[in-house]
Amino acid sequence: xxxxxxxxxxxxxxxxxxxxxxxxxxxxxxxMYWYRQDPGMGLRLIYYSASEGTTxxxxxxxxxxxxxxxxxxxxxxxxxxxxxQTSVYFCASSSQGGETQYFGPGTRLLVL
Amino acid sequence: AQKVTQAQTEISVVEKEDVTLDCxxxxxxxxxxxxxxxxxxxxxxxxxxxxxxxxxxxxxxxRYSWNFQKSTxxxxxxxxxxxxxxxxxxxxxxxxxxxxxxxxxxxxxxGTSLAVNP
Numbered sequence: 001x002x003x004x005x006x007x008x009x010x011x012x013x014x015x016x017x018x019x020x021x022x023x024x025x026x027x028x029x030x031x032m033y034w035y036r037q038d039p040g041m042g043l044r045l046i047y048y049s050a051s052e053g054t055t056x057x058x059x060x061x062x063x064x065x066x067x068x069x070x071x072x073x074x075x076x077x078x079x080x081x082x083x084x085q086t087s088v089y090f091c092a093s094s095s096q097g098g099e100t101q102y103f104g105p106g107t108r109l110l111v112l
Numbered sequence: 113a114q115k116v117t118q119a120q121t122e123i124s125v126v127e128k129e130d131v132t133l134d135c136x137x138x139x140x141x142x143x144x145x146x147x148x149x150x151x152x153x154x155x156x157x158x159x160x161x162x163x164x165x166x167x168x169x170x171x172x173x174x175r176y177s178w179n180f181q182k183s184t185x186x187x188x189x190x191x192x193x194x195x196x197x198x199x200x201x202x203x204x205x206x207x208x209x210x211x212x213x214x215x216x217x218x219x220x221x222x223g224t225s226l227a228v229n230p
Contacts, residue, residue, distance in 0.1 A: 031214065043203070050214045058217070090157060096144065096159040098207035098216030103157035 003027055006032045006091050006104035013111045021076040021107050023091030031094045033058075033101060034066060036087040043090070049074055049092035050097050081111045113149055114139045115202035116206050126229050133189040135204030141165075144205040146180065146187040147218065151201040163187060181210045194228045201225045 002027045013019055025032065031036040034046040035058075045058030049068040063085060065077045074093075078085060088108050115128040115138040125131045135148065148160040161171060163180050171178045175192045191198050201223045 033217070040222070043220045045217060048215075048217060054217065059137075088155070092157075096216075097212065097214040098210075098218070100147065100159055100162050101218060102159060103149075105156050 004091055004093055004102055006107050008107060009105065010108045011110070013078075013109065015111060017081050018077065018079050019081065019109075020078075020094075021089055021091075021109075022073070023046065023053035023075065023104055024073045025091075025093040025102070026072065027093060027095075027102065028094050029093035029102075030071070030072070031097050031099070032068065033092040033094075034064075034074070034076045035090045036085075037090060037106075038087050042083075046076065046089075048097075064091065081109075083111045085109065086111045089098060114141075114206055114208060114219050116204050116219050116221040118202075118204055120224045121222075122227070123224045124227045124229065127196060128193050129228075130190060130192050131194050131226065131228075133191075133202050133226065135187045135189065135221060137185050137187065137204070139185075139204045139206060139209065141209040141211075143210050147205040147207075148178065148184075148187075148189050149203045149205065150200045150221070151203065152197075156182050157203075160189075191226075192225075196228050196230055199226060199228045 007022045030051045033048045037041045047066040049055045052071045091104040094101045117136045144165045146163045149159045179188045203223045204221040205218040
């Protein structure tokens, strides 16, 4: 089992460019999450999907969109990247909301 | 409102010392989970333990132990005889209230950075 996988591992964008971060899990989990991690700010929830077919905003959704493509996959899109979106992005999944979350390896994003 | 506080931002110890990482939480819920995660310098987030609010027994796993005290709303993590490989950021988290149903999320502390020096 791969657990939670994320692609890419590292990306450099110019301001205004768009990109999609991909996340997939093979644990048959219902719930999936996107976080960003910035120094001194811990983990902040961007969007989550409690179950297939639903998505909801977290603490810091501005500038992002998500798609729960199917039960396995949950993607995060930056439509017009800004330097403030330079961060490490983590995808996570859990069997249900509030249960143990398992994390992907992270994507380091640098927006110039 | 639910909240998790990890008051220790950074801790530095010498190898073989024991170290305790504090976690204090706030919740009005009677049923909840508490978690600890480890983030080593390589960056991945590793799940360490989950505790149900009904189970106040202390847990020990090798050099790691956890002390859950509902009376003080604390879930502290102790590393005995610390090693350099224990150097990491450690996060404590609380599951959101049960009435949120499947929309429950985890509420995270800001983490404690532990440096174990040789």
